[in-house]
Amino acid sequence: MEQPPTPTVDPTNANVLHWDQLGLVLIHDFISEAEEDAMIAAFHEHEQAEAREEAQGQTAEKTKRLSQHFGHHFDYTTFGASDTRFTPVPPYIAALLPRLPIQAYLPDQFNVQYYPPGTGIPPHVDTHSMFAEALYSLSLGSAVPMQFRLSGPNEARKMRLPKRSSSSPSPSSSAPTTTTTTTTTTTTTEPGPGDARGPQTNEAQQQQPAWELLLPPRSLLLMTGPSRYGYTHAIRPRKTDLVAGETVPRRGRYSVTMRTIRRGDEIGCDCAYPGVCDARIREEQAAAEGEARGQCLSRVVSSVPCLTDG
Numbered sequence: 001m002e003q004p005p006t007p008t009v010d011p012t013n014a015n016v017l018h019w020d021q022l023g024l025v026l027i028h029d030f031i032s033e034a035e036e037d038a039m040i041a042a043f044h045e046h047e048q049a050e051a052r053e054e055a056q057g058q059t060a061e062k063t064k065r066l067s068q069h070f071g072h073h074f075d076y077t078t079f080g081a082s083d084t085r086f087t088p089v090p091p092y093i094a095a096l097l098p099r100l101p102i103q104a105y106l107p108d109q110f111n112v113q114y115y116p117p118g119t120g121i122p123p124h125v126d127t128h129s130m131f132a133e134a135l136y137s138l139s140l141g142s143a144v145p146m147q148f149r150l151s152g153p154n155e156a157r158k159m160r161l162p163k164r165s166s167s168s169p170s171p172s173s174s175a176p177t178t179t180t181t182t183t184t185t186t187t188t189t190e191p192g193p194g195d196a197r198g199p200q201t202n203e204a205q206q207q208q209p210a211w212e213l214l215l216p217p218r219s220l221l222l223m224t225g226p227s228r229y230g231y232t233h234a235i236r237p238r239k240t241d242l243v244a245g246e247t248v249p250r251r252g253r254y255s256v257t258m259r260t261i262r263r264g265d266e267i268g269c270d271c272a273y274p275g276v277c278d279a280r281i282r283e284e285q286a287a288a289e290g291e292a293r294g295q296c297l298s299r300v301v302s303s304v305p306c307l308t309d310g
């Protein structure tokens with residue numbers, strides 16, 4: 001594993017780290033401990049309320065990642081923001097919006113996730129065409145390392161594989177927000193859409209080096225530019241992490257992912273990473289289908305006997 005690139009500390013605020021080449025920003029202590037406690041308590045209350053609604057009487061066993069969605073849901077038929085499915089945004093999330101570093105546009109889709117120790121999220125690129133550039137992740141509870149890897153031919157190839165089933169879970173369990181690529185080390189534990197098990201050595205050879213960035217509790221991560229469009233991000237499913245040379249057990253980690261849904265003419269993408277861009281992949285596939293149909297038609301036409309024959 002490579003060392004993460006060195007950040008620049010913001011001269012006006014030592015809590016703010018920038019990786020300008022990557023479009024990545026990490027803000028330490030973005031929320032207070034009191035806010036963190038309140039958000040974690042709200043998460044569990046919501047879980048219990050949902051469990052009561054489902055008449056289970058108890059919350060789900062905490063061995064897998066759990067998700068709660070707020071704001072505009074995704075409409076799987078139009079691949080856009082649903083006009084009808086909206087879950088009111090709780091005040092503890094709405095209160096964060098005026099503090100976000102980018103105020104030109106604000107998130108309207110929120111996903112609160114709980115990661116029990118030992119769980120993670122497979123390497124993926126959040127869907128380019130449907131979400132505005134800025135992606136935020138607020139961390140609560142345990143610190144976890146987030147793994148970044150510049151996408152290459154391996155990731156591009158996997159994103160072009162046919163999906164195993166339209167109901168496969170996406171990393172954020174709200175398909176199609178993300179597109180997963182699995183790597184040699186996650187294939188046995190974390191299958192996802194686009195998961196493929198090719199020859200391991202070839203995959204390893206084709207991969208760019210990965211590095212991990214520790215996300216401390218109460219920190220806010222902002223991904224834009226290359227880190228948003230060209231790198232996969234992942235959390236390895238581990239029970240312990242190596243932090244500054246020490247083995248540290250993971251505790252439960254929560255995150256609030258915040259995204260802005262693109263609407264109307266804004267849907268699409270012209271990023272510099274066509275290999276992992278869902279908009280380009282769709283274009284490519286439509287062109288290939290058109291070509292195949294054309295060839296098929298010409299074969300059909302040429303096999304029809306000419307009326308003047310014989």
Ligand SMILES: O=C(O)CCC(=O)C(=O)O
Nearest residue numbers: 126137171172178255257
């Ligand atoms: O938990 C996180 O910090 C990131 C989650 C994520 O990458 C996603 O939901 O797409």
Ligand SMILES: [Fe+2]
Nearest residue numbers: 125126178233
């Ligand atoms: Fe993501």
